[in-house]
Structures are given as C-alpha cells and as structure tokens.
Amino acid sequence: MLEISGVYKTFTQKNGATNALQDVHLSIKKGEFVVLVGPSGCGKSTLLNIIAGLEKPTSGQVCKEGRPILEAGPDRMVMFQEAALFPWLKVIENVEYGMKIKGLGKRERREKAIHFLKMVHLTRFATAYPHELSVGMRQRVALARALSMDSDILLMDEPFAALDSQTKSILHTELQQIWCATKKTIIFVTHNVDEAVLLADRVIVMTANPGRIKKEFRVQLGRPRNIEDIDLARTVGQILGELKEEVEKVAKAELDSDWTLENNSFVPGSNTHLGNGI
Amino acid sequence: MQDLSIPIAAQISMRRLLVGYLISLLVGLLLGIMISRSKYLDETLSPLLLGMQTLPSICWIPLAILWFGLGEESIIFVIVIGAIFSISMAVVSGIKNVPPLFIRAAKTMGAKGWHSYTTVVIPAALPSIISGMKQGWSFAWRALMAGELLTPTSGLGYVLIMGRDLHDMNQVVGIMLVIVIMGLVIDRLIFARAENAILYRWGLSRN
Ligand SMILES: Nc1ncnc2c1ncn2[C@@H]1O[C@H](COP(=O)(O)OP(=O)(O)O)[C@@H](O)[C@H]1O
Ligand SMILES: [Mg+2]
Numbered sequence: 001m002l003e004i005s006g007v008y009k010t011f012t013q014k015n016g017a018t019n020a021l022q023d024v025h026l027s028i029k030k031g032e033f034v035v036l037v038g039p040s041g042c043g044k045s046t047l048l049n050i051i052a053g054l055e056k057p058t059s060g061q062v063c064k065e066g067r068p069i070l071e072a073g074p075d076r077m078v079m080f081q082e083a084a085l086f087p088w089l090k091v092i093e094n095v096e097y098g099m100k101i102k103g104l105g106k107r108e109r110r111e112k113a114i115h116f117l118k119m120v121h122l123t124r125f126a127t128a129y130p131h132e133l134s135v136g137m138r139q140r141v142a143l144a145r146a147l148s149m150d151s152d153i154l155l156m157d158e159p160f161a162a163l164d165s166q167t168k169s170i171l172h173t174e175l176q177q178i179w180c181a182t183k184k185t186i187i188f189v190t191h192n193v194d195e196a197v198l199l200a201d202r203v204i205v206m207t208a209n210p211g212r213i214k215k216e217f218r219v220q221l222g223r224p225r226n227i228e229d230i231d232l233a234r235t236v237g238q239i240l241g242e243l244k245e246e247v248e249k250v251a252k253a254e255l256d257s258d259w260t261l262e263n264n265s266f267v268p269g270s271n272t273h274l275g276n277g278i
Numbered sequence: 279m280q281d282l283s284i285p286i287a288a289q290i291s292m293r294r295l296l297v298g299y300l301i302s303l304l305v306g307l308l309l310g311i312m313i314s315r316s317k318y319l320d321e322t323l324s325p326l327l328l329g330m331q332t333l334p335s336i337c338w339i340p341l342a343i344l345w346f347g348l349g350e351e352s353i354i355f356v357i358v359i360g361a362i363f364s365i366s367m368a369v370v371s372g373i374k375n376v377p378p379l380f381i382r383a384a385k386t387m388g389a390k391g392w393h394s395y396t397t398v399v400i401p402a403a404l405p406s407i408i409s410g411m412k413q414g415w416s417f418a419w420r421a422l423m424a425g426e427l428l429t430p431t432s433g434l435g436y437v438l439i440m441g442r443d444l445h446d447m448n449q450v451v452g453i454m455l456v457i458v459i460m461g462l463v464i465d466r467l468i469f470a471r472a473e474n475a476i477l478y479r480w481g482l483s484r485n
Binding site: 077097131132145 | 388
C-alpha cells in the first residue's frame with residue numbers, strides 16, 4: 001500500500017549539506033506495523049515526515065496505493081513526540097478539530113470524539129484544557145485525535161519517548177489493542193529497541209551519515225507481547241548487535257576519535273532499557 | 279462656551295478614545311497580518327514600525343494639526359498613531375512565534391489556507407496580541423491626553439487646561455485624579471482580566 005522508492009533527502013545549510021536520507025526503498029503492506037529504529041540523526045523523522053507529506057524528498061518518491069504523495073492529508077495521521085494539542089481548545093474540541101475539517105456534523109463529531117476518548121480512557125477529562133493534563137494524558141488525547149480521523153495510515157514519531165516507563169508500558173498495551181481492533185497500517189519511529197520489538201511486525205534498522213536502511217528484522221512473536229519474553233529478548237539482542245556499530249560510528253563522529261564502546265556493555269536482556277540512549 | 283462639567287468631559291474623551299482605539303485595532307491587526315504574511319513587507323516595514331514606536335505620540339501633534347486642523351480629527355489621529363505600532367508589532371511577533379508543530383499538526387488534519395490561519399495561527403498568537411492591545415490602549419490613553427492638551431477643544435484635557443487658566447488648583451488635581459482612576463479601572467477591569475483569562479486558558483500563567 002505504501003511504496004517508498006529511491007528517496008533521497010538533502011538539507012542544505014550555511015555550513016554544508018546533510019544527507020538525511022540516501023536511496024531509501026521500502027514497501028509497506030496494508031495493516032502492517034513497521035518500526036523504524038536507528039541512532040538519532042539517521043533520518044527517521046525525515047522519512048516519516050516525507051511519508052506524511054510534511055516534507056518533500058530531494059529525489060525519489062513515496063506512493064500510496066500507486067499515487068504519489070504530494071502533500072499532507074488526513075489519510076495519514078501523524079503523532080509527534082509532543083502531543084501538539086491546541087491549548088485554547090478543550091480536550092474534546094481538540095479531538096473534534098480534524099473531524100470538523102472533514103465535514104462531519106456536530107452530533108457525529110461529538111459521538112466519535114467520546115468514543116475515541118473512551119478508547120484511551122479519558123472521557124472524564126473531555127472538558128479539561130490540555131495544560132491541565134499530564135504529559136501521558138496529553139499523548140493519549142493526541143492518539144484519540146489521530147484515531148478519530150479514520151486514516152488508514154498512522155505515523156508515529158517517538159510518541160512515547162517523553163513518558164515514564166509505567167505510562168509507556170500501559171500505552172504500549174493500548175496501542176497494540178487498538179492496532180488489532182482497527183487494522184491500521186502503523187509506521188512507528190523509536191530509538192528504543194525494546195519498544196521496537198515489542199510492537200513491530202517488522203523492524204527496520206537505519207544507519208546515519210548518510211541515512212539509509214541497513215537491515216530489517218521480521219518479528220513473528222505472538223501478541224500481546226511481554227517485554228520479559230525470552231524470544232523477544234533474543235531479537236532485541238540481534239538488533240542491538242546491528243546497531244552497536246552504528247552507535248559507535250555516530251559517537252566517533254561526534255566525540256573524540258579515540259572513543260570506543262566497551263565490548264561488554266551491550267549484554268542483551270540484562271537491562272530492559274538497553275538502547276534507550278542511542 | 280464649552281461645558282466644563284467633569285462627567286461630560288469624561289464622556290467626550292472616552293468616545294474619542296474608543297473611536298481612535300478601534301481604528302488602530304482594526305488597522306493594526308490588518309497591518310500585522312499583512313506583514314507576517316510577506317517576507318518583503320516584514321523586512322521593510324518592521325524596522326520602520328519599531329522606529330515609529332520610539333517616537334512619543336505627542337510629537338505627531340504638529341503634523342496632525344497641519345493635516346487636519348485644530349479639532350476632533352487631529353486628536354483621533356494621534357490616538358490611532360499612539361496605539362497602532364504596539365498592536366501591529368505584537369501581531370507580527372505573535373504570529374512569528376506560533377509553534378511550527380501546531381501548523382504541522384493542523385496540516386495533517388487537512389487544515390488549509392485561511393482556515394488554518396483563523397483556527398490555529400491567530401488563536402496561537404492571541405496571548406501576544408492581547409498584550410499588544412493592552413499596551414496599545416495605555417499608549418492611546420496617553421496620546422488622547424496629549425492631544426486634548428495641545429488642541430484644546432473639549433474633553434478632560436481641555437478642562438485641565440481651563441483649570442490652569444483659571445488658577446483653579448482643585449480642578450486641576452481633581453481632573454488628574456479622574457484621569458488616573460479611569461485609566462486604572464479600564465486597564466484592570468478589562469485588559470488585565472482578558473489577558474489573565476487568556477494566559478490561563480492557554481496554560482501560560484505563572485503559578
Ligand atoms: N529542517 C532541517 N534542516 C537541516 N537539517 C535537518 C533538518 N531536519 C533534519 N535535519 C538533519 O537531518 C538528519 C536527520 O534528522 P532526523 O530525521 O530528525 O533524524 P532522527 O529523527 O532519526 O533523529 C540530522 O542530521 C538532522 O540534523
Ligand atoms: Mg526524530
């Protein structure tokens with residue numbers, strides 16, 4: 001359903017050009033849950049923004065069902081790291097914002113907004129203002145808002161990165177349930193390998209400078225998944241092995257040249273937050 | 279013979295102030311929106327506005343009198359000039375500082391052009407706009423007094439001048455008090471309240 005072919009993206013600035021993406025090819029099937037992982041700066045957000053239509057590729061193109069993506073549209077909802085709720089609107093009005101543009105009637109909008117707020121367990125806060133909610137609750141509202149648009153694709157750019165681990169794990173469970181219930185195609189960006197393996201059908205490992213796809217892993221574990229699961233930990237270990245080189249490469253470029261990563265600091269499974277810092 | 283009673287003078291002054299302020303609000307908003315939509319206008323007009331704002335509005339009075347004569351129009355003109363720069367500059371900076379994330383979010387939900395402008399850009403800029411309006415109002419108030427003192431025809435400023443001419447200390451101090459109280463009441467009751475309400479709703483209030 002999504003066909004990313006030969007996408008390049010170069011950012012030109014005063015002090016030189018960045019090859020944020022180089023020759024990226026990827027096809028994503030309907031209903032698939034794809035997770036992009038990689039060190040920061042490898043172009044994950046850039047790729048997601050290009051799919052969203054918020055950014056244009058320097059060359060190459062992204063096609064959705066055969067038609068090239070030229071601009072942002074409500075068929076590809078985006079969830080950002082920050083909730084991006086409008087502070088002057090109440091929670092429920094935030095959820096209704098996009099449906100109003102879509103032309104849904106007042107009654108239908110309200111009903112759907114309540115339905116999706118229920119899905120993220122926030123009906124009690126329907127009439128609160130965003131600043132009255134916690135960060136995790138705001139992110140839930142953003143999820144409800146994204147779901148309410150009935151888009152077939154959901155793009156998520158590190159949506160849970162700013163949350164504490166408990167909230168995060170609750171949202172992981174909810175997101176998996178919602179995905180199973182709605183059959184949406186989800187493209188999810190994270191730098192946390194645990195999160196990637198927990199959620200993904202397919203994990204795409206990206207590399208930096210230039211940003212490109214290095215390898216992909218299929219995750220064929222049953223759902224719901226548990227972060228302590230031994231098979232899951234094994235996959236996490238494989239991906240971390242792949243990423244270690246990357247992290248080292250990035251660190252070398254940023255830090256002094258004699259910097260190396262301790263060999264034994266990447267023992268898979270010893271710490272559930274491995275890879276958090278990459 | 280002009281009426282020297284304070285309530286009538288206050289009423290005349292208030293009417294001028296309202297008319298002048300509304301004009302400057304309207305023109306200032308439009309000017310600000312235009313500037314923020316065009317890079318060219320921004321580069322040419324913004325420094326000019328900033329420069330104009332440093333000129334005390336009382337300095338416009340000679341020019342106003344040359345253009346409009348001694349009278350109502352001159353005073354209104356000075357009020358408009360007094361408030362307009364604060365208002366349009368607040369609009370420009372408010373719009374410039376709208377978080378790009380809001381605009382991106384709105385775009386993905388299908389908001390376009392004017393709709394995105396009225397439902398996202400303007401509301402997001404409102405805290406800055408309202409504080410510019412508040413500042414504009416206090417400048418307008420000062421401009422009004424300057425105008426009425428220098429083109430004495432009627433209003434509080436005129437009564438103040440008459441007090442001087444009649445060596446009536448009570449009248450002079452009384453009018454000064456009236457001016458202070460009216461300024462304070464309007465600022466506290468209308469502008470400070472509106473500003474606080476907006477800051478609270480936007481989640482920007484301290485505390
Ligand atoms: N608007 C931009 N202008 C210039 N450089 C950018 C811009 N956006 C991203 N980049 C650069 O492109 C690279 C990839 O960025 P990004 O996609 O945000 O990475 P990631 O999301 O994987 O951390 C980085 O080196 C970043 O500095
Ligand atoms: Mg990113």
